[in-house]
Every structure is written in C-alpha cells, then in structure tokens.
Amino acid sequence: MTGLLRFITCGSVDDGKSSLLGRMLHDAGMIPDDQMAALSRDSEASSAVGHGKLDFSLLTDGLDAERQQGITIDVAYRYFHTAARHFMVADCPGHEQYTRNMATGASTADLAVVLVDARKGILPQTRRHSYICALLGVRQVILAVNKMDLVAFSAERYDAIVDEYRALAATLGITSVHCLPVVATDGDNVGSPSSRMPWYPGPTLLQHLETAQVSTPAGDAFRMPVQWVNRSHGHVRGYAGTVASGALSVGDTVAVQPGATTARVTSILVAGKAAAIAQAGEAVALTIDQDVDITRGDVLTAAATPCEVSSHFACHIVWMGDEPLLPHRTYLLKLGTKTVNARVSTIKHKVDVNSQAPLAATRLELNEVAYCNVEADEPLAFEPFETNRALGGFILIDRATYATVGCGMIQFGLRRSDNVHWQQVDVDKQLRSTAKGQRPLCIWLTGLSGSGKSTIANLVERRLANAGFHTYLLDGDNVRHGLNSDLGFTSEARVENIRRLAEVSHLMTDAGLIVLVCAISPFSNERRFARERFADGEFLEVFVDASLAACEARDPKGLYKKARAGDIANFTGIDSPYERPEHAEVRLVTDDVGPAALADALYDVVVTRIHPD
Ligand SMILES: Nc1ncnc2c1ncn2[C@@H]1O[C@H](COP(=O)(O)OS(=O)(=O)O)[C@@H](OP(=O)(O)O)[C@H]1O
Numbered sequence: 380m381t382g383l384l385r386f387i388t389c390g391s392v393d394d395g396k397s398s399l400l401g402r403m404l405h406d407a408g409m410i411p412d413d414q415m416a417a418l419s420r421d422s423e424a425s426s427a428v429g430h431g432k433l434d435f436s437l438l439t440d441g442l443d444a445e446r447q448q449g450i451t452i453d454v455a456y457r458y459f460h461t462a463a464r465h466f467m468v469a470d471c472p473g474h475e476q477y478t479r480n481m482a483t484g485a486s487t488a489d490l491a492v493v494l495v496d497a498r499k500g501i502l503p504q505t506r507r508h509s510y511i512c513a514l515l516g517v518r519q520v521i522l523a524v525n526k527m528d529l530v531a532f533s534a535e536r537y538d539a540i541v542d543e544y545r546a547l548a549a550t551l552g553i554t555s556v557h558c559l560p561v562v563a564t565d566g567d568n569v570g571s572p573s574s575r576m577p578w579y580p581g582p583t584l585l586q587h588l589e590t591a592q593v594s595t596p597a598g599d600a601f602r603m604p605v606q607w608v609n610r611s612h613g614h615v616r617g618y619a620g621t622v623a624s625g626a627l628s629v630g631d632t633v634a635v636q637p638g639a640t641t642a643r644v645t646s647i648l649v650a651g652k653a654a655a656i657a658q659a660g661e662a663v664a665l666t667i668d669q670d671v672d673i674t675r676g677d678v679l680t681a682a683a684t685p686c687e688v689s690s691h692f693a694c695h696i697v698w699m700g701d702e703p704l705l706p707h708r709t710y711l712l713k714l715g716t717k718t719v720n721a722r723v724s725t726i727k728h729k730v731d732v733n734s735q736a737p738l739a740a741t742r743l744e745l746n747e748v749a750y751c752n753v754e755a756d757e758p759l760a761f762e763p764f765e766t767n768r769a770l771g772g773f774i775l776i777d778r779a780t781y782a783t784v785g786c787g788m789i790q791f792g793l794r795r796s797d798n799v800h801w802q803q804v805d806v807d808k809q810l811r812s813t814a815k816g817q818r819p820l821c822i823w824l825t826g827l828s829g830s831g832k833s834t835i836a837n838l839v840e841r842r843l844a845n846a847g848f849h850t851y852l853l854d855g856d857n858v859r860h861g862l863n864s865d866l867g868f869t870s871e872a873r874v875e876n877i878r879r880l881a882e883v884s885h886l887m888t889d890a891g892l893i894v895l896v897c898a899i900s901p902f903s904n905e906r907r908f909a910r911e912r913f914a915d916g917e918f919l920e921v922f923v924d925a926s927l928a929a930c931e932a933r934d935p936k937g938l939y940k941k942a943r944a945g946d947i948a949n950f951t952g953i954d955s956p957y958e959r960p961e962h963a964e965v966r967l968v969t970d971d972v973g974p975a976a977l978a979d980a981l982y983d984v985v986v987t988r989i990h991p992d
C-alpha cells in the first residue's frame with residue numbers, strides 16, 4: 380500500500396461536493412450495510428434525486444446541519460481507505476467567509492480536488508479556492524467537472540472548462556493538474572468508469588487519488604527543528620524532534636542554527652531503537668560529539684547546506700483573527716518549534732482572493748490575505764515556503780488569548796536584518812545616569828482623555844525638578860504636533876503612536892532621564908510592548924482611572940462634546956475602545972480626589988525607584 384494521501388475538497392454543496400464525498404466513501408466500500416439501508420430509506424424521502432436513486436449527499440449531511448445551527452467547525456477531517464491507499468480528506472465550507480478554514484485544511488494537504496459544475500464552469504469561487512490552495516503550498520489539483528449529465532455529457536463543454544482551468548492553474552503555480560468528467564450523484568468516474576462518457580478513457584477519481592505522488596515541498600537537505608532537549612542530572616542525553624526534510628546518518632556533521640556551531644552525530648534513535656539513518660517525517664532523538672548549547676526552537680541542519688537565517692521576512696499572510704491584524708502590533712510567531720515576538724512592519728498590499736488583484740490596506744480583517752513584511756525580535760532559521768513548507772510556514776498567535784490568528788508563508792528573508800549592527804559606545808546608560816545622580820525611569824500614564832494624565836504628570840514633574848532630578852514629560856498631544864504629526868486616531872495609527880512613544884521614552888531613559896509619558900494608550904497589547912522595551916524596574920505603569928461620565932463632565936478641550944455631536948470619529952470611550960489595565964503598578968482614581976493629593980501619592984512611589992543606591 381502506498382503512503383497516506385492528505386487531500387482537500389474544494390467547491391460548494393451546490394457544485395455537488397457532499398454528493399461527491401459521499402459517493403467516494405461509498406465506492407471505497409466505507410459505508411456499512413446498516414448505513415446503506417438507512418441511506419436508501421432517507422433517499423426515498425429526499426426530493427434531491429430521482430426515484431430509486433441514492434442521495435449520497437445525505438451521508439455528509441450531519442455536518443452541514445451543524446453548520447446551519449452556527450456551530451463553528453473549522454475543518455472536518457475524514458479518514459477512509461481503499462485496497463491501495465489510506466486517505467485523509469479535509470472538508471471545508473466553500474463560502475468566502477471561510478477562507479481561514481480552507482487555509483487550515485489546505486495547509487496540510489498534498490493535493491486538492493477542485494469541483495466545478497459543468498453548467499457554470501470556472502467561477503470566482505473556483506479561482507478563490509485554487510488560489511488559497513496554491514498559496515498554502517498545494518501543487519497538485521484534480522479538477523472534477525461535475526453534473527456532466529446536465530450538459531448532455533458534452534466533451535466540448537468539458538474541454539472548454541479544462542482549458543480555462545489549466546490556464547488559471549498555470550498562473551497560480553499549480554504544477555500538476557489532472558482533469559476528469561464526473562456525475563457525482565450517479566458515480567460516473569468516481570469509483571468506476573462511466574459508460575456514458577466513452578470519450579474520457581482516463582482513470583477514475585479514486586484511481587487518481589490512489590496513484591497521486593505525495594509531493595509536499597520539503598527539499599532534500601536535512602532539517603530538524605529541535606522539539607525537546609533530553610537532560611538528565613545536568614547531562615544532555617539527546618535532542619529530539621521530527622525530521623522536516625532530508626535524511627541524516629550517524630557520522631554526519633550538522634549545523635546548529637541560528638548560529639555557527641557544528642557537531643558530528645554520534646547516534647540516532649528512531650521510535651526508541653538505534654538506527655543508522657533518520658528520514659524525513661520520522662520522530663527521532665540524536666546525540667552529538669560535543670557539549671554545545673542547543674535549545675528547543677533551534678534547527679539542526681546539514682552543515683554543508685544550512686538554512687537561511689533572518690529576522691525580517693517578506694511573506695504572505697492569511698488572517699484568521701476576529702480582531703483585525705494591525706501593523707506594528709506584537710504577536711507571537713511560531714516557526715517550526717520556535718516561538719518569538721514579531722510584528723507586521725508593512726502591509727505591502729492585500730490580495731483580492733477572487734481575482735488576485737492587489738489592493739491597498741492599512742489593516743487586515745478576518746479571511747483577508749496580504750503580502751507583508753514581518754519582523755521578529757530574534758533571528759530564525761528558515762527556508763522559503765515554496766521549497767519547504769515546514770520551515771517556511773509560520774502561524775501568528777494572539778499574546779493575550781493564545782488563539783491562532785494568522786498563518787504566514789515566507790517568500791524570502793530581507794537582508795536588512797543582517798546588515799544592521801549594534802554600535803558600541805563608551806558613555807553608557809550607567810555613566811549617564813550616575814552623572815545625573817538618579818536611576819532612570821519611565822512613568823507611563825494611561826487613561827481616558829480628560830482623566831487627568833497631563834495635570835498629574837505636570838505636578839509630579841514639577842516636584843521632581845524642584846528636588847533636582849532630570850526629567851522630561853512626553854505628552855501624547857504634544858508629540859502629535861511633531862514626531863507623530865502623520866498619525867490620526869484609527870487603531871492602527873494608535874498602535875504606531877504608542878510604538879514611537881515607547882521607543883523615544885526608552886531612548887530617554889537610556890540618556891539617564893526620568894520620563895513621564897502621558898498617552899491614552901488604550902490597548903493592553905501596546906502597553907505591554909512599551910513595558911517590554913525597558914529593563915526590570917524601569918517602567919512604572921500608572922492607570923489614571925476616571926469614569927467616562929467624569930471625563931465627559933470635565934471635557935477640558937470640548938472634545939467629548941464634538942465626539943457626541945459626531946464631529947470627531949474614533950473618540951476613545953465613545954466609539955473607540957479603552958482596555959483597562961490589569962497589571963498597572965499604580966492606579967489613581969480621579970473622580971473624587973483632587974490632582975494634588977494624587978500627584979503626591981505618585982511622587983512618593985516614584986522617588987523610591989529613582990534614588991541612586
Ligand atoms: N479621536 C480621538 N480620540 C482620543 N483623543 C483624541 C481624539 N482626537 C483628538 N484627540 C486628542 O488627542 C489626545 C490623545 O492622543 P494620544 O496620543 O494620547 O492617543 S493614543 O494614545 O494614541 O490613543 C487626547 O489628549 P488627552 O485629552 O490629553 O488624552 C485628545 O486631546
């Protein structure tokens with residue numbers, strides 16, 4: 380028996396997808412007698428097929444019913460087999476809003492069965508599904524032209540559809556296309572040849588599936604992301620992982636990437652038994668001849684043909700999050716077994732999934748696809764997705780919920796990251812802060828407009844200055860007149876606003892200063908980004924907490940009035956969210972207490988942090 384074939388079915392119920400799936404399961408002999416009897420009974424009651432015929436779509440109906448009830452099923456995986464092969468089929472809904480499910484199903488598929496209705500031919504949906512399959516690395520397609528009985532088994536109609544599809548496939552980089560005419564409901568060319576279309580002498584759908592090559596792009600060079608380092612009594616006993624591509628023999632030299640270390644393999648265990656060689660797809664444990672620092676997430680590669688290493692990538696992203704992707708927001712990026720913080724630095728364009736036309740975008744919504752630049756906080760060993768799915772494909776994870784919110788396919792590494800180095804300087808932060816007689820600190824005040832951030836920060840800075848400390852007050856309003864004058868108040872603009880404030884205030888603490896930042900900073904993700912710029916103890920988050928009602932009553936700049944009148948859009952607290960801090964070191968409730976008392980309280984906290992030892 381040849382190996383498992385993973386495939387995905389593309390098309391909608393209207394195209395006959397459930398009938399084709401049901402028919403395939405039936406012709407593969409997977410439907411037990413009692414289920415056949417039930418099918419026969421149910422088919423009599425169904426008006427979808429003619430009298431005396433079986434309605435194979437009923438076999439997969441349970442799933443559709445659940446979908447109609449709104450139960451979220453991402454992808455239904457079905458297992459079946461014939462005498463020649465085992466199969467795993469990913470069945471995903473075909474509507475546009477389910478791009479994320481299709482992408483999930485396609486991401487592990489070796490092949491796609493694309494179904495079209497012979498009467499309708501190639502539709503935008505066919506293009507969309509084929510594009511997503513190609514994007515996710517599926518290079519083989521079986522085009523099943525269904526409902527041939529409704530076009531009088533016309534070979535001309537079939538040929539025209541096939542020609543159009545082959546032209547489409549060529550533009551998408553789908554290298555192998557097999558086509559066949561079928562009648563899913565009657566089984567023509569599904570499990571057995573059709574006597575009604577003698578002009579098609581080729582193999583049936585099941586025969587195609589039985590003989591298809593498994594051709595997941597993986598390359599020939601040895602690559603193994605390290606999953607687990609087996610330590611016992613401080614001793615490393617082996618490095619475990621699944622071989623992503625290539626093979627490895629005892630005695631081979633491997634490189635540990637990212638990095639320049641190499642080592643010789645002294646033993647290989649496959650499924651717990653000593654082996655001379657490890658192959659792609661096998662879960663193995665290795666030992667090497669040196670005591671080198673290897674951790675989970677590193678990639679062991681053939682020393683003669685190592686991976687590329689970069690922290691900046693050009694890639695396609697399919698967005699699966701309910702919340703939009705915002706450039707510069709930090710997500711977790713998982714590539715192989717390594718997880719790092721990363722951001723989309725630029726959305727170059729999004730892609731219309733129906734026409735593949737590029738469109739301008741500042742954010743990505745659920746089910747949208749875009750070509751982007753991504754920057755990770757650490758270098759990663761990778762290969763282009765085109766040549767290696769395992770080391771060129773990544774997922775993006777929300778840092779708060781740990782939900783998978785996107786998947787990415789690396790096209791190439793951006794050299795920029797290798798060419799920019801840290802410049803060492805002699806006068807460092809320590810020297811600068813010692814000269815000022817203080818420990819640097821970033822005091823980050825967050826809260827609604829009018830909550831009292833600027834008023835309180837101003838009072839605290841005055842006391843600090845009077846006491847001889849060196850300070851600077853970075854007020855969101857003021858910075859928006861200069862450095863951030865290009866930014867408005869959309870979510871994506873606020874993310875970038877906070878990123879710049881965080882970087883600038885970090886530079887100021889590097890200069891040895893005590894910086895007070897006043898910014899609404901409404902999103903917890905970006906406040907966390909700011910915090911992570913600073914060394915332990917050098918960031919003090921202050922939640923200036925006032926009720927919306929109090930802020931609105933104060934309305935020092937008349938902005939709430941304008942926002943309520945509809946003259947200002949995206950106003951925080953009105954039609955733009957404020958995520959209340961959960962981990963602020965200080966919370967100042969300003970509704971009923973005057974600013975002077977609160978400033979004194981904050982000053983007392985601040986001085987304990989900034990006095991030199
Ligand atoms: N739509 C909208 N929403 C919120 N705020 C608005 C808006 N338009 C103008 N302003 C004025 O801009 C100030 C907020 O800027 P920030 O840089 O602090 O905002 S943010 O952190 O990027 O959310 C804020 O200043 P403060 O009142 O000091 O908070 C407002 O004066």
Ligand SMILES: Nc1ncnc2c1ncn2[C@@H]1O[C@H](COP(=O)(O)OP(=O)(O)O)[C@@H](O)[C@H]1O
Nearest residue numbers: 828829830831832833834933935969972973974
């Ligand atoms: N406890 C308080 N703390 C700070 N400001 C207060 C307080 N009570 C009333 N206010 C008034 O509220 C307004 C806050 O404005 P501001 O400091 O500019 O807020 P923000 O910088 O958060 O937008 C000021 O007019 C201030 O006098």
